[in-house]
Amino acid sequence: MKRSLALSIFAWLLAGLCQPALAGQSDPSQSDPKAVIRLLPGQAHPEGLAGLEIQLAPGWKTYWRNPGDAGIPPTFDWSGSENLRDVTVLWPAPSRYDQEGASSAVYHDEVVLPLRISAIDPSKPVKLAVGLDYAACKTICVPAKGSADVTLPPGTPAQGDGSAEIAQALKKVPVPQEIGATAPLAIKQVRLDTSTSPAHLTIDVTAPSSSALFVEGPMKWYLPMPEPADGADKANPQRFVLPLEGLPKGATIAGNELRFTLSTGEAGVESLYRLP
Missing domain, CATH: 2.60.40 (Immunoglobulin-like)
Structure with missing residues (x-):
């Protein structure tokens, strides 16, 4: 149970380090120096795709769904969405990070999490809205919060809407x-x-x-x-x-x-x- 105790202590320390460091925006130019999130639009067709991008300052990292010996995984709140039946987060392959005897599964600098979505009414747009709680880490970790929303049109997405980034991220999903x-x-x-x-x-x-x-x-x-x-x-x-x-x-x-x-x-x- 050593790892369970370590996780509990880490979470307690993380909560007390500071107040949430940022509120992520869909426009990454309006960013905190440490991290920012944005939603990449795809399409609202059945089996459609979108993307959640987490941009980190150089040298910073965030965690995979199973963080390892120390860390906290991202958590998602989709309750502000409209015409959304379901969303599944797809996780690109992480990297291993070792520090002071603890090993973690992380993403460095930036990551795009592909999102497989389905609409309640496929003929109508989906308003995809996320509230994200995660950790941004360098030598220490700070708790971070972000929120973003985007409207996904039905059918084929337009050029330059983030589809290239989503496609690249999909290649990294195990x-x-x-x-x-x-x-x-x-x-x-x-x-x-x-x-x-x-x-x-x-x-x-x-x-x-x-x-x-x-x-x-x-x-x-x-x-x-x-x-x-x-x-x-x-x-x-x-x-x-x-x-x-x-x-x-x-x-x-x-x-x-x-x-x-x-x-x-x-x-x-x-x-x-x-x-x-």
């Missing part, structure tokens, strides 16, 4: 892949060893360049970040080890599902593994 797939970027094998305390997993991967491995488990499982195995090439590890610690008291291992994300920071794959 794709689902079976364990054992034959591909340049893949999770080849996962093995469980219960002879140690705690039990641990060994994960073999294939990656053409420097990569990082992230794991997500059931709610209230505070798993550590997988580490390169002893003797692995730290610049391009092909084997990772994950101790199964940080589980709730009395939790059983068998039958639970883990989601692994293998990321180069520019692309990624997601694979599901059910613990035997």
